Amino acid sequence: MSIAPLDLLDLDVSLTSEELQVRAVVRQLVADRVRPEVARWYEDGTAPVRELAGEFGRLGLLGMHLTGYGCAGASAIAYGLACLELEAGDSGIRSLVSVQGSLAMYAIWRYGSEEQKQQWLPRMAAGEVIGCFALTEPDHGSDPASMTTRARRDGTDWVLTGTKTWITNAPVAEVAVVWARTEAGVRGFVVPLASPGVTVREIRHKMSLRASATGEIALDDVRLPADAALPDAAGLKAPLSCLTEARYGIVWGALGAARDCLHTALDYARTREQFGRPLAGFQLTQAKLADMAVELQKGYLLALHLGRLADAGTLRPEQVSVGKLNNVREALAIARQCRTILGANGISGEYPLLRHANNLESVLTYEGTSEIHQLVIGQRLTGVAAFT
Structure with a gap:
């Protein structure tokens, strides 16, 4: 069975x-x-x-x-x-x-x-208001410390100027958490996107994450009251802690795409016949399926362990980097391998394989590229930062 x-x-x-x-x-x-x-x-x-x-x-x-x-x-x-x-x-x-x-x-x-x-x-x-998180800039993705978006004081108000891009949910959002540089360092601001001076442009022609709304937010002297600033968000550690929170969800999410691909390939291999027998009856196909199943189990056990640490309040950022690096990388490999089992049918929209693979190409690089997570882990192992 x-x-x-x-x-x-x-x-x-x-x-x-x-x-x-x-x-x-x-x-x-x-x-x-x-x-x-x-x-x-x-x-x-x-x-x-x-x-x-x-x-x-x-x-x-x-x-x-x-x-x-x-x-x-x-x-x-x-x-x-x-x-x-x-x-x-x-x-x-x-x-x-x-x-x-x-x-x-x-x-x-x-x-x-x-x-x-x-x-x-x-x-x-309740889903009545949709939000987004505006950190990435056109020239500053993996290096948020170099952001050029500025917030300056004008009396008691804040005035924000700059551009954020590749912002998920932006085209449909009512509010954005925008990160900007001030004289005292990086601060976070709650910005209603209907504010004067805010322009949101949807990014079209994506080859990945096409069932998702992505946009660019331009801030042209956007005036906000003093209480728009997040009072406890001072310094770059604040947005990075938010990214750690989101990366934890990716550790689990990538496994879902991988599981769906593996389920599809298994079903296909059991029913598709070549040379007089199902694809599942060939040793090379079973080797592929076995290797992918093993990697899926390992990724799941890693996610489960990180989840227990999170519930205990002891999860550290570099541990989340281990999970994101491994699970997304392996999920993408599984999606690609499953595609080979379906052959030409694997590129058809009738099956989810290439859609998952294309999506995972984005998941591999957003909220920390694989290289950034390797450097986070490397710094923890060696005690030496190698980001520059």
Whole structure:
């Protein structure tokens, strides 16, 4: 009898009943709402982001690992499992949830004033307001310390000038957490995108993450009141801590794309016949499937371990780098290998393989490229920073 890839090591025994329930609910949501439509969304280069945000909000998926302000207060493991199931549908769909909850909402939850939290978080948790996280600039991706966006004082107000790009959710968002350089260092600001001087341009013609809204935000002397600044966000460590929060979700999410590819390849190999027998009956095919299943188990165990550390409050940034580096890299390798099992059919939109592979090319480099994570790990091992 055949079994599902993640059943190979009976890994469900490591999960609580609550975690299993969260997984089941999100898996069903993806089956009902995402899978029937996502190939068309990807082909069209658009997705009903606002509609999806409302549905995700009603299920408590937005900021689900945060506490208070309408957030679910779920465990890190439960959040990770939700990310896995969402990305099994599509990386762009998981990105919507990650950016909303682990970047925009987390920044306000962790560094905002009580007034900012009350103003934004309940509506964001409900999916009534969509947020984005504006750190990356046209000339500064992996080097955020060199950002050129500026915030200057004018009386009691702040005035922001600069450009942010590759900002997930920006074209549909009502609010952005914008990071800018001030005389006292990097600060975070809550910026309503309807503010005078803000222009949002959608980035089109993407070959990856096509079921996701991505944009550029231009800030032309945008005047904000004094209380727009996140009071506890001072220095570059603040946005980097938000990225660590989001990268944790990626550790799990990438496994969902890999699992979906492996499920597809297994089903195909059992039914597709060549030379008088199913592809699954050839040793080379079984070797591919076995190697991919082993890597999927290893990635899952790594994510589970990091999740337990997160729930214990002991997870460190370099440990998240280990998870992001390994799991995205292996997920992309699995997607590519699964494509070979389907041959020419593997490039058809009828199957999810090349869509997942294309998406994972973006996941490999956003929120820290593989090279950056290698350097984070290398610095921890050697005690020597080698970023420059």
